[in-house]
Amino acid sequence: MTLLTTMMERPLDAGYQEAADRRAAAGLPPATSTRTVLVVVLAILAGFLFAVAAQSLRPKPTAAVAVKKVLVTRIETLQKHGSDQEARVAALGKQVRDLEALALQQSGGPDLTAQIKDLEVQAAAVPLKGPGVTLTVDDAASTVADGTAGSRPSSGFEDGRVTSADLQIIVNGLWGSGAEAISINGHRLSSTAAIRFAGQAIIVDFRPLSRPYVITALGDPQGIQQLFEPSFAGLYLSQLTDQYKIRSVMAGADSLTVPGDSSARLEVAQPIGPTVGSTAPAPPALRSGSSTPQGSGGASSTPTGTSSSSRLTPSAPASSAAQGTGSPASPTSQENPS
Template sequence: MTLLTTMMERPLDAGYQEAADRRVAAGLPRATSTRTVLVVVLAILTGFLFAVAAQSLRPKPTAAAAVKSELVTRIEALQERGVQQEAKVAALGKQVRDYEALALQQSGGGDLTNTIKSLEVQAAAVPLKGPGLTLTLDDAASTVADADAGNRPSGGFEEGRVTSADLQIVVNGLWGAGAEAISINGHRLSSTAAIRFAGQAIIVDFRPLARPYVITALGDAQAMQQLFEPSFAGVYLSQLTDEFKIRSILAGSDSLTVPGDSAARLEVAEPIGPPVGSSAPSLPGVQQGTSTPTRSPGSSNTGNTGSTAPPTSQERPS
């Protein structure tokens, strides 16, 4: 306790008192001037020490900020380039389809054009326009304050946030209610597109989405709404709104557009007519080359991933 007492009671260096006593004994004033060279030099040194310590120990924000801003510019430039390339892909895809239609006409297979058109629609290869529903989902207001659009925390769970499972259920409900084409935030859902998550971000077809989530579903707006609302997905959605304050707005419209899926590519192709000199058994409908297409997978030669098989990640109306 002596140590503590000394520390608390007499924090001043005993040297000051002793020096003062010595000076009094020598007949000098107790205190020296504060303006001696020693004091001034030490004062300058002290200031220098403070400044240097503050400068060198403060985390350098400049280096990190420079790297971050450079990354942001690079990301933005690449995103812009990606958008341009996507537009180019869409334009070239349209050109290819036009050439295909022309070649088909010239070779006398004009009756296949309608089949191909319908298959392209089902494979989400072409943009579509028509009446439909717009369903806007957004996080609960309480969670929005701390997160800008596209700036979600990488960890943790907040119940007011829209999750990928919510989107999956809602999208499945819309397919079930008779939607013919669906896009989320301008990304067309093809039969092979998946709604997934990475951390807290929602990934649709390998592209991350930022809130709010706008689901556009083409189809008969009134009929879809009537079927959707009492369905499981509709009840689920209203429960999300009631319990977790997730905001959702369902609105019908006469003129909506969904883009084509630019990632569509050829995966399976089979000759539609009988192979020359071959007696291999194949689907009779295909072999005869009739104008009524079979609805079995692999029977299309539209050059799209599509086929008309049921989607892998979404349940389609049977």
Template sequence: MSLLTNVMDHSLDDGYAEAAERRKAAGEGGLPKTLRAKLGLAVGLVLAALVVTVGAAQARVSAPVVAKEREELIDRIDQETEAADKLESRVDALRADVDARRQEALRDSGGDRSRLVGVLAGSVAVHGPGVRLVVDDAKDAGTGGNGDPRSASGFSDTGRVRDRDMQRVVNGLWESGAEAISINGQRLTALSAIRAAGDAILVDNKPLVPPYTVLAVGDGPSLSERFQNSADGLYLHALQENYGIRTALSTADDLRLPAAPSVIVRTAQPISGKGTS
């Protein structure tokens, strides 16, 4: 306890002061006494001052260079941004020109039925009555399962909506009388493809996430009844009963579907003067 008391009563400053006094008495502290030591100290101070001065001079000289490089970089960024804006404007103009030419091609090929051709081809936006079908994964999707009849394709999670499920849904709606269909705002055409990439569903190479909202324009009540009684509608009902996949089907008075982002018009014409063998 006496040691702790002594440490608390006497700070370390007293020990430092005593050590300084001893060095002073021995001639070890303070400024150098000899001429050689004084010259060494002076040379050291001069070198330190020289280093600081040279560093400050270099910083002053390099500052305008850095500022100039920064301005040049900013100007280059502005130029590249302006060039990118011009290219984007040109892309928009070319896209509008392509759309106009596509519409003209559809009118030439469709004649008086050009509007119908555009609707069926998905090249124009449409609106009207129809049905809204929402298909979503089961609540416990991702937990896996055993004895899955669909596991033959490599999928073990029975609660996930698969690409072939959406294929059957879309085909069933077409067969039931749908005039135009979209999935999550993605307009479908006769050339659309519904595929899988891992666990994601791709529509025309664009990934979609659940829930999948399918809009189908047509005679709402009749379309709904026909789809529910079709083989594909019964298939969707079986998925709901056996795997917990959630579905909701309702009719709507006015559905709005956008035009397909890209419609490739392909035509074939016979070669005159040549027969077939």
């Protein structure tokens, strides 16, 4: 208590009183002038100290804000540029396919249109339309404030946040339930597409997604829903909902579209029907794409026969989609819209 009393009752430095007493005893006035050099110098020093401390300890937001603004503008510009280019790729791809079909007709070879279409569907190169289900998965409503949820094992993610592993399991479950074509937020999943994560963002086919994650799966809506819910992925999803409040809604629809995978490109080509005049061309083997990229189409072999057409087959390198999606089931009921 002595300490507190001293602090409260006598806050003034005791030295002042003693010095005043000494000066009074020596016959001088108790107070010295406040205009001595020492006092002025110290006053300047104190002002300097205050200013420097205030300046250096205050956060300086202006520069960071400006830089952030510039970066956001650049990101938005580049994203727009990217989507423009994607649209252009899609348009040119359609043109190429049309020209291919024309050339095929004019070459007088066997009619391969149906086969090409079938393979294009399998390679996710063309947009598809048909009945299916949409599964919307979203982070928990209170991702940050959700303290009640238990900690999730083996992840640095916040609880209640959809992870890439969740999406992988769900998508694989949809494939297993009979989905014939799947896209997530408008990104078609080809057999080479992978669902990964970078930091906290989910990357599908090297393109980052933002929540909510809308998974469009074409196929028999009834069948998919019936098969998905009791499957492992369905149970996993309901566990996520129960434990981490991750939201998910599944709805069937009669007419859904999935876009084509604009990054699909030719990796392996081989001639079919080496014997001229063969009426039944052997179905081209879908090769595993572990082969080295051969100039992306430039390596297509020239037609060997005189009139027999060279068939270009998009490869389905399932092995490179290590953590990605399974190979889609063979589509049977899909129609090509264009």
